[in-house]
Amino acid sequence: MTKTNGQSPNGSTRPTLTVALLGNPNTGKTTLFNALAGMRQRVGNYPGVTVETKKGQMSVNGQAFQLIDLPGTYSLAARSPDEMVAVDLVLGQQAGEPRPDVVLTIVDASNLDRNLYLTTQALELGVPVVVALNMIDVAESQGIQIDATELTRRLGVPVVPIQANKRRGLDVLRQTLAATAGAKPPAKQAPFPEAFEREVTGLHKTLGGEMPPFLVRRLLLDVGGYTEQRLTRGNGANLRADVQAARHRLSDAQCGVPGVEARARYGWIRQLTTGCVERPKHRPTTWTDHLDRLLTHKFWGTLVFLALMFLVFESIFAWAQPVMDLIGGGIDWLGDQLTLLLPPGPLTSLLVEGILKGVGAVIVFLPQIVILFGFLAVLEDCGYMARAAFLMDKLMARCGLSGKSFIPMLSSVACAVPGIMATRVIENRRDRLATILVAPLMSCSARLPVYILLIGTFLTVGRPWWVPGLTMFAMYAIGLIVAPLVALALKRTLLRGETPVFVMEMPLYKVPSLRTVLRRMIDSGWAFLRRAGTLILASMILVWGLMYFPRAESTGENFDVHLARLQQELNTVREEAAAADEEKATTYQNQIDAQQTKIDELRGEWKRQSILGRMGRGIEPAVKPLGWDWKIGMAALASFPAREVVVGTLGIIYNRGKTDSKEIRDAPDVAGTELGKALQDAPWDDDPSRKVFTVPTALSIMVFFALCCQCASTLAVIRRETRSWRWPVFTFVYMTVLAYVGALVVYQVGSLL
């Protein structure tokens, strides 16, 4: 047993003891963990798995404890690497983690039988166990009386009644943990049939007697389970044949797997609780009963659901926007100030255009993430989340997913970043991956400036009133249609596997705890900043570099120095204009306009000859079939960090200076804006009589941006959530291919009409 050394408050060094917290979902496990561990928490990751464990510290009588919050589960019958983490950890088989000195199982007193199932499994792990009997108030309100002292005697391990949300009983719990840590493992266990125990002993010997008995039992019990997969991978056919034979013998002895386990455990639980748990003869009707009848009702339930989803959607869409604009404005202001203060050069440009813009691009997501997770935490904590999944399951099942994928997909219509982070509620790994991979197809708000610019410029003036609206609707519909199709295709190919068993607990309704909600909002924002922030920043700096270099003009002067000089001159003229008489105003205005044009043209020239500009020229043959010239190709390349960047880049390449995507979004007449006019006039380089932008070209650009994954933040978050580079790369490639093909078809068909 490895032990890490920790400093106890009185200065002497005593080894830190480890407590592993185990429990069913919806038992107040996280609340208990937060109450015991306080604010000092960190997240633990393990290679090859996507679940996280939280770690915290507590101290009892000067003894330091490390708490590990294991993922919530109904059973230790692991089916996947993710579910195996808890088992490996408690058995001391997780590299880098000490074997826990005590396992704390938390059980919901109002639903004792099913909760004790997991505890009876924990008793077989060979580690001392303490049972926290949570929600005794809820149980009492339902007329359920539990004799904890008697239950302690019968189970053979301490049972401590607590109310985690009101922090009652925690002192006794801490003392009990301190007293139990490192003691002898539990003596009592659920009695299995003799035939079963015989097979376990036999199999244990066959395996060399080294393996923890718990795993031998799991090997026998879990047909196709993770223990079986892991063991038979190495030892091959012999072991598999042994296990099969043992299972056949059990089946013949009338105690076949998997039924033998549930019958043995629930049978024992019935014995344990008979006489020390009193239930009322008639179950009283609770407010969960009333509320549930309404919220799962065909009409009223659907209505409430739609209203709630609208609220969630509207909040990420509308409430976050002002804060995002504020952040964007603040970053721009800061950039302008720095540009004035610092000498022009690569360092200033790197700082302003690369790093500062990059940081802005990262924190601009925070409002959406924090708001969405605030809502999700409330919905989850009050018990509604399971109802939402219940209502939407059939719809999502049609594309091979489950109801739990609905909210992440809906959130992605505002922004895929929080949407992908919200997929954590999906336990099934394949379902979760499929949802993550198609979420970026939903039309997010970053695509909006692109749509507005092109629809406003090319599909509004001189057309029937319904054309702009219909086009916009069609753009959103593309995502809504393609995402389920791709999900279905993925589930039938790459992510093929047995349809997961959809059994979902519908928890009791309760008032959400403010503490839990705030905690989740902070955690999600922080996790995003830490894990995805650096990648987003790096991509911004990369694109900055590609558009900054080379910076020398043919005259030998550097573009940015030249630009700064012109800007200085412009400022001088402006100052003069402000001081001068009104008569001279027009003259000055002409001067200012001329100077501004010069600046815009120089900036355009600089970017057009940059590395990225050259890359744009290089890919022109590839984008020509889409109806694009190299400038559009270059703008598309530049928009790799974020789609809306394409608007600003087009503005620069077409000599219209810096155009903000917000400006386009808020413009009453898009076609009349500087950029709008520039796009309408833009000619092909090789045939100046032909205009680049036609309706098919505009549509092809929109379809491309509807389907592509030009969003470094999304890719960074996929990397973070899947813990692998494979999936972000896959997403980028498949979406780019889809986007290219989609744009090609639209342009080619559109040109024929």
Add this chain to the structure above:
Amino acid sequence: MPSLDQLRVGQRARIQSLSGIDTLLQRLMEMGLLEGEEIEVLAIAPLGDPVEIRVRDYRLSLRRREAASIAVSLLEQADSEAQP
């Protein structure tokens, strides 16, 4: 013998047997769906699937496909659990 997916909202029944592949059976049994247990259908989702039931002291939802593997015998209606 009817299976769980054939019950209407408000009907109560006793589980007689479970059948199906091992992973499904294990999952259902872990959640407390065993022979002899009493269940009550609480709701059916607006789109017709899944169904919500009460088993032991809690509420569980499962798809019709899974519910079809649980054979039940109907219990008498009209006691305290009936609709108000």
